[in-house]
Amino acid sequence: MHDVIVIGGGVLGHAVAYYLTRAGAKTLLLDRNDTGKATAAGAGILSPETNTRDPEAWFEFAHQSVALYPDLVPVLEEDAPGCTGYAQCGLLLVAATEDEVEPFERAAERIFERQRRRSEPSPSDLRAVSPAEARRLFPPLAAVQRAIHHTGAARVDGRGLAQALQSVSQRQGLRVRQASVERLVVEGDRVTGVVVGGETHSAGAVVIAGGAWSPAFGAQIGLDLPVAPQRGQIAHLRLRGQATEGWPVVNAFHGHYMVAWPDGRVVTGATRETGSGFAPYLTARGVGEVMREALRVAPGLAEAEVLEVRVGLRPLSADGLPFLGPVPGVAGLFLATGHGPTGLTLGPLSGKVVAEMALGQPASVDVSAFSVGRGLRK
Numbered sequence: 326m327h328d329v330i331v332i333g334g335g336v337l338g339h340a341v342a343y344y345l346t347r348a349g350a351k352t353l354l355l356d357r358n359d360t361g362k363a364t365a366a367g368a369g370i371l372s373p374e375t376n377t378r379d380p381e382a383w384f385e386f387a388h389q390s391v392a393l394y395p396d397l398v399p400v401l402e403e404d405a406p407g408c409t410g411y412a413q414c415g416l417l418l419v420a421a422t423e424d425e426v427e428p429f430e431r432a433a434e435r436i437f438e439r440q441r442r443r444s445e446p447s448p449s450d451l452r453a454v455s456p457a458e459a460r461r462l463f464p465p466l467a468a469v470q471r472a473i474h475h476t477g478a479a480r481v482d483g484r485g486l487a488q489a490l491q492s493v494s495q496r497q498g499l500r501v502r503q504a505s506v507e508r509l510v511v512e513g514d515r516v517t518g519v520v521v522g523g524e525t526h527s528a529g530a531v532v533i534a535g536g537a538w539s540p541a542f543g544a545q546i547g548l549d550l551p552v553a554p555q556r557g558q559i560a561h562l563r564l565r566g567q568a569t570e571g572w573p574v575v576n577a578f579h580g581h582y583m584v585a586w587p588d589g590r591v592v593t594g595a596t597r598e599t600g601s602g603f604a605p606y607l608t609a610r611g612v613g614e615v616m617r618e619a620l621r622v623a624p625g626l627a628e629a630e631v632l633e634v635r636v637g638l639r640p641l642s643a644d645g646l647p648f649l650g651p652v653p654g655v656a657g658l659f660l661a662t663g664h665g666p667t668g669l670t671l672g673p674l675s676g677k678v679v680a681e682m683a684l685g686q687p688a689s690v691d692v693s694a695f696s697v698g699r700g701l702r703k
């Protein structure tokens with residue numbers, strides 16, 4: 326008998342398990358490790374201050390979540406320095422071509438208005454820079470039209486982060502099994518466990534953190550969870566012999582970006598294929614789009630070596646916000662899913678609050694905007 330069973334071993338499942346085991350809860354994590362696991366493909370950009378797509382509720386939560394990283398990372402990297410890939414590398418938001426100037430100006434207005442209203446980041450940490458300054462920071466860049474530099478932006482490697490969360494959680498007592506959860510066990514109005522390989526595992530609470538696969542449990546408990554896979558294809562390039570480690574993230578306006586890592590690695594993407602279904606494979610069009618867009622914004626990448634192209638299925642909710650907390654009508658059942666394109670940003674705080682709720686404690690931050698009750702068709 327476990328206190329809590331967590332279904333799913335992406336960043337969300339592992340973040341929940343980390344905070345559960347840190348609080349001393351007897352926890353079992355079950356992960357099928359599906360092809361297309363989003364966490365293994367994520368670009369890892371952490372920069373709420375330059376996000377202009379999502380509502381204020383998202384921003385407040387994201388801002389608090391990324392603030393957890395500087396304390397969390399040293400704990401996770403104690404035995405393996407650098408294993409999460411986390412670094413405060415900064416970010417350049419650019420209008421690469423003339424057609425992007427108008428959307429850039431609109432975004433800049435929103436970014437600087439929020440900066441004034443909140444009196445942060447400081448004007449030296451979030452400011453417009455010249456095209457020449459932008460290219461000095463990211464040498465492969467085209468001669469861009471406009472640029473904003475945000476020094477506080479960071480990056481994190483999803484695979485490394487999930488692995489590090491798992492290692493530390495196991496030291497805190499977490500049990501992990503690679504297994505597919507076939508169904509929930511529901512007695513009356515309460516979940517009492519899960520079934521794996523015909524065998525029942527009992528628990529006081531169950532957390533569904535199954536990414537894009539989470540809605541599969543809906544039929545059993547009578548809810549239609551509006552979360553669907555959104556395919557993302559993302560290329561890993563290498564600029565041999567270049568010291569890329571300190572380069573900032575570059576974000577342009579056709580939804581694509583570049584993230585630089587040590588050893589010349591530059592990750593570029595990604596497609597956002599809404600309605601892709603469960604099709605976790607590369608396509609000619611997707612790879613073509615990624616390469617074309619990379620070279621439009623950064624022609625200096627043209628001779629880079631292609632190391633690999635990854636594909637992930639983002640768990641995208643109908644309104645773009647995650648589902649966090651108790652499932653109405655089924656005591657002991659909780660969701661931590663629907664994080665779409667920002668699960669690495671929201672992951673630490675989502676994990677913390679869902680762990681609190683699964684342990685019967687009040688959530689330490691307001692998650693009403695992400696309640697499971699919204700948008701559910703019973």
Ligand SMILES: Cc1cc2nc3c(=O)[nH]c(=O)nc-3n(C[C@H](O)[C@H](O)[C@H](O)COP(=O)(O)OP(=O)(O)OC[C@H]3O[C@@H](n4cnc5c(N)ncnc54)[C@H](O)[C@@H]3O)c2cc1C
Nearest residue numbers: 333335357359363364367368370506536557637668669670
């Ligand atoms: C190309 C790409 C770029 C991205 N870039 C960023 C970024 O820059 N910044 C950012 O913040 N976010 C980014 N994201 C988003 C982020 O990666 C996701 O939101 C996050 O990883 C989702 O994590 P998850 O744990 O919910 O799902 P997943 O990582 O998909 O994990 C779900 C796991 O649950 C398991 N599972 C499902 N059902 C069952 C079952 N019945 N039994 C057992 N196991 C089960 C699956 O096998 C899988 O392993 C990006 C995503 C992609 C694809």
